[in-house]
Amino acid sequence: MSRLELRHVRKAFGGLDVLADISLSVGAGEFVSILGPSGAGKSTLFQLLTGAEHGEGEMLFDGMPLDDHGRHFAFMPQRDALMPWRRILDNTTLGLEVQGVRRQVARARVVPLLAEFGLAGFERHFPAQLSGGMRQRAALLRTVVQERDMLLLDEPFGALDALTRAAMQRWLEQMWRHHRWTALLITHDVREAVFLSDRIYVLSARPARVLREITVPLPRPRDPTGAAAQQAGALEAEILDILLNPQPSKGHDHD
Amino acid sequence: MSRLELRHVRKAFGGLDVLADISLSVGAGEFVSILGPSGAGKSTLFQLLTGAEHGEGEMLFDGMPLDDHGRHFAFMPQRDALMPWRRILDNTTLGLEVQGVRRQVARARVVPLLAEFGLAGFERHFPAQLSGGMRQRAALLRTVVQERDMLLLDEPFGALDALTRAAMQRWLEQMWRHHRWTALLITHDVREAVFLSDRIYVLSARPARVLREITVPLPRPRDPTGAAAQQAGALEAEILDILLNPQPSKGHDHD
C-alpha cells in the first residue's frame, strides 16, 4: 500500500491555473522524484502537502485523508534555510524544539548523528562558517531528525555548484540506502533525479500535469562511472527529450 | 598556430597562491573549456587576460605578448551583467558604445542580429521584463557584436536552472557552428563542457594546475540523445572522476 497518494489534485492562484490534475503515489521506503520545468508548480505541490495552501482533489496518507499537515512530513525547503543566528547544533535541533522536545533531549538525539553527517566538531559553528555542502548536510540532518513519516525535499541542492552537488548526491544516496526513508524529492536536474530515485514523475510546464511516470531500473548502490552509467545516460537523454519536446501538444518555450 | 597561448602563468593574492602553473592554448576558431572546482582560480585567469589583475608568466596573443588587454577580448561575465536601467537594444550596443562607435552605427550593427538571437520585438524591453534565457542571449549578443578576436565566457549559464541551461547550450552550440568564433569558456558543469568544447582543460582545486587536457572527439552538430550521447556520458563520468578523485595526491574535499 502506498504511504502518500494524491488523486486529481488541482490548484489555482486567483485566475492562474498552477496544478491542472496531479495524481501520484509514494510507497513506504520508496524514493520518488518530481521533475519539471521552472514555475511549473512543484513547490506549490509541497505547499499543499504542508498545509500552507489549500487545493482541490484528494490527498491520502496511509489511506486516510491528510488533515493534520504539520504531523507527517519533515520538510526541507529549497536552499538550506538554516538560521544564520543559530549555531549548527541549535539549527539541527530546531524541528524537535518546535515539537516541544526539551533542549537536552533534542541534543541527545542529534549529537550521535553529527559524525555520520560529517558535521562532528562543527556543532558550535555558525552556518556562515560552513561550506555549502556542509550547510546542506546540516539542513538535511535537521530534517531527518524530526523522525516524521516522510521526507519532502524541495530542490535541496539547488544552490550548489555542479561539483559539490554531485558529491552531495552521492552522499545522500548512501544515507538513503542506510536509513530507507520514504522520500519525495523535487528537482529540475535530470541527472539528480535519475541518480537518486526509484521512480520519477515528469511534470509539464504550468498548468502542471504528469507527463510521464518513469521507473528507474538501475541497481543500487548507484555508480556514476560503471556500466550502469551508460544506461543512466540514456535514461537522462530520454527524460530531457520529454521535457524539451513535451508530447501532447503546445510546446514549452524556455523563456 | 594558436591564437592565445599561456605559458607557466602564476598568480597569488597576498599570501594566497591561486594559479600555480597554468599553460594552455586556444587555436583560431576553436572552442576550449576550462573546468575546475569552485574557488580554483578560473575567474582569476580571466582577470589576468582582461588586465584587471597582473600575474607572472607569459601570455601570448597571435604569438605576440599580450599587452593591450582591452583590445582582443569580448568578455561575458558570470550571470548576464545586463544593466537593469538600459533597454535591451542599449544593453546590446554597450560594447560598441564604449569603443566609441556612434549610436546610430552601433544600432545598425546590432539590429540585424536580434532575430537570430531570438530577441526580435524585445528591443525596447528592460532586462527585468525578459526570461532568464532571453537575458543570457542578450548578454551573448552584447559580447559577440563587439567583433573582438576572441570570446571569453565565464560561466555564462551559471545562474540558470538545469532545463533552461540545456536549451541555451544547444542554442550556443548552433550559433558557434554558424559563426566559428574563437572561444574560451569557464564552467563547472561537466556536461556543458563536454557538449560545447573541442578541448577541455581540467583544473585542480586551488592552487590551480592543469590536471588533464581532454580532446572531445564527438562529431558536430552535437546531439544529446543519439548514439554519441553514450560516448559523451562516458567522457563525462571520466572527467567527474578526475575532479572528485584528483590524481596527484591531496584530495579535494567538497566543503
Added chain:
Amino acid sequence: MSVGLLLVAWELYANYSGIKPTILPAPSRVFEQATLNREALIDNAVPTIRATLIGFACSLGAAFALSMLVDFFQPLRRALFPVFIVSQTLPLVAIAPLVVLWFGFGLTPKIMLVALVTFFPMLVALVQGYEATEVEIGQMLRAMGAGRWRVFVLARLPSALPYFFAGLRISITYAVVGAIFAEYAGAAKGLGIYMLNAKNNFRPDLVLAAVGVSAALTLILFGLTALLQRLAMPWERIGRQPAGKGPGR
C-alpha cells in the same frame, strides 16, 4: 484616512473636554484661521520653500560632487567621514543662531543649515549606491576598454539611483524642518518666523495653522520625490521588481 480620524477625535476632544482653546484649539478653528490668514501664510511659506529648495539643491550638488570625489579617491572617504558624522551630532538649536550670526539674515544661513541637515544623508546614500554596483558590470566595462570615468557614468551612477531616491525621501523631510529651524534663529519672513510671531502674540491656532502648512509642504515634496523616482527609473516600474534589489523605504 486614519489621519482624518485623528482630526475628528481632536475636534471632539477640543470641543467637549472643556480644554481651553489657548491650550489646544480645535482643528476647525485652526482651519478657519488658516483660511482667514491664507495670504500671510502663503506669503511666509514662499521664503521657506525657497530656502528649502535652494538649500537642498546646494546640499545635493555638494553631496554629489563629494560623493564622486570620494568614489574616485577612496582614501578621502576615511579622512572626511568622521567630520560629517560629528556634524550630525551638533544640536541644531545651538548651532543655528551662530550660523545666522556668521552669515547674516539672507538666504545664506538658511541654505547652510538646510544643507547641514541634508548633506550627510545624501552623501551616505550616494556612496552606498555607488558601492551597490554589480562587480561584474564594472569588470565587463573595463574589459570593453572603458576608463574609470566611463565606468562611473555608465554603471556606478545609474546603480546608485534607488539609494539616491531613498535618501532623497528622507532628506526632503529634514530639509523643510531645517529651514523652519533656521528661520527661528533669524529671518525677516518665513513659516518659522510666522510661527514665532504667532506664539509671541499668543495665537496657538495660527501656530498650528503654520505647522499644518509646513506638514502639507513636506508631504507634497515627499510625493514629488516619489513621482520623480517613477519617472527617473522606468525600469523599476515596468519590470518586475527582483527581490532585495534596492534599499526599501
Added chain:
Amino acid sequence: MSVGLLLVAWELYANYSGIKPTILPAPSRVFEQATLNREALIDNAVPTIRATLIGFACSLGAAFALSMLVDFFQPLRRALFPVFIVSQTLPLVAIAPLVVLWFGFGLTPKIMLVALVTFFPMLVALVQGYEATEVEIGQMLRAMGAGRWRVFVLARLPSALPYFFAGLRISITYAVVGAIFAEYAGAAKGLGIYMLNAKNNFRPDLVLAAVGVSAALTLILFGLTALLQRLAMPWERIGRQPAGKGPGR
C-alpha cells in the same frame, strides 16, 4: 584625524582673523572653559542623558510593541503609517512649547519629544526587518508545526536584528538632539538649558563647550550601539558576511 585638522584651522582663524571672541571663540578657549566648568557641564549632562535614555527606551518599547502588532495584523500597517509619516513632518520648534502646556515641566514632555523623534525610524526599521525574514525559513517552521507566535520569536525577530541596529544608530543621534531641544521648552537643568543660559549670559564659549559635550555624548552612544550590535549578533562577527545580507549604514 580630519576632525583634529578642522579644529586647528578654526583655532588659527579665531586667533588671527581678528574675529571677536564673542562671535567665534577659539577652540582652545572653549576647551579651557569647558575644563573650568566641567562640574556644571557634567551636572547638566546628567538630566539630558536621563531624558535621552528614558525617552529612547519608551520609544523603543512603543516601537517594538507596535511593530509586533503591525506584524500580526497587517491591515493596521496601512491604517497607522500615514499618521506616523505626518508626525515626522511636524517642525519640532513649533511643537515643543505646546508640549509643555500639555504635559507640564517634568520629565514627561522631554520623553515625549525624544520618543516622537525616534519612534518612527525605529518602527520602520523593525517592520522592514521582520519582512526581511527568509520566506523559506517561515515556511519550514510552519511545516514543523510552529504557530505564528513561534515563527515570530524563532525567525522574524532575529531576522530583524541587523535592521534594528541600523535604525538604532540613526535614532540615537536624533534622540540626543531631541532631548536638548525639549529642554528649551522648559527644564531646570540639562545641556539645552545650559546652552540657553550661557547664551543669555553672553558666554558663546560655554555654549560651544556644551555643544562639544553633546556631540561627545552622541558619539559615545553611537559607539555603544555598535558595541551592542557586535555582542548581540556574534554570527555576523564570526562568520563571513554574506554579500547584501543586512542593510548597510
Added chain:
Amino acid sequence: AATQKVTVALDWTVNTNHIGLFVARDKGFYREAGLEVDILPYSDTGAGTLVANRVADFGINGTISLFSQKTGGADLKAVYAVVQSETGRVVFNAARSEIKSPRDLDGLTYGGFGSAWENALISTIIRHDGGKGNFETVTLGTSAYEALANGSVDFTLEVSTWEGVEAELKGVKQRSFVYADYGVPDEHTTLISSSEAYLKANPALASAFIQATRRGYQFTVDHPAEAAALLIAGNKDALTNPALIEASLKALIDGHYLRAENGAIGTMDPAKMDAIGDYLFKAGILRDADGKVLTQHPDFAGYFSNSALG
C-alpha cells in the same frame, strides 16, 4: 500649619529682575509665610500663557504682553510691579554717528524678537520724532545683541539693566533712545501676574506670596551684595558671570527701578498703567482673540490690582 505650594514661572533665563524671588526663597521669607514656592524653569512658552492656562500660579511678564494677551482673552491680572519705571530702550552702535535721533532709523534694519508690539512701538517713536516709521525687521529670537555687535542689524531694543550693563562691562560703545523722550508713557516694564481665577480662589495665598516676594526685593535693595551672592549661589550653572550680576543689580538699585524714589516697592502706579494702556490702544497694538485691532477702549482698571500687596 502645613506649607502651601505656589508656582511661579519666569519670563526669561534667570537674571537680576528675578532676584527678589530667589532672595525670598533662600532667606526663608516664603517659608515664614507658610509657602513652599517652586520657581519654574524658564520655558519657550511665555509665562503669561502658563499662568492664563493654570500651568503656573504666578508668572513674570512684561506690561505690554500683559495688555495684549489680556485683550486677546487670556485670564491674567497683574499683582506686582518688579520695576518701577521703563527699563527698555532703543540701542545702536555708538559709531553710527549718522543716527542722531529716532527719525534717522527710517530705512534701517531692526533686529527683533517676534512680538507684534515691537514694530508698532518703534514706528510711533520714529513718527513722534518726525520720521516716517518705515524700517526693515529681522526676527532673531535671542541673538539680536550679537547681531548688533556684528553690524548685521542697525538697532534693536534692550533692557538697559541687563544687556546695557553687559555692553558697558565689555567696553562696547553704544548709544540709545529712551522711549519716554519720544511720546511713549513710562511703564512698569516687568510685572508679576496671576489669573483672576487663581486670585479669586486663593486671595490669602496670593497676598502671602506677593508680600513675601516684596520682602525679597526689599532685602535686595537694602543688602545688594548679599542678595547678589544668594542669586548666584542659587543658580550656579546659569549665572556664569558674577560681575554682570553685580553691575546689573547696581544699575537696578541706583536707577531706582526696584525701589522708586518715593519708596514704592512692588506697587503699580494706576496712572502709569492707564497711560500705557491708553497708548497701546491708540497705537493699534491691542487686538482681540481673532487678531483684529481693538476698536473699543477697554477698561484697564481690571487689568491689575495692588490689593495683594496689602
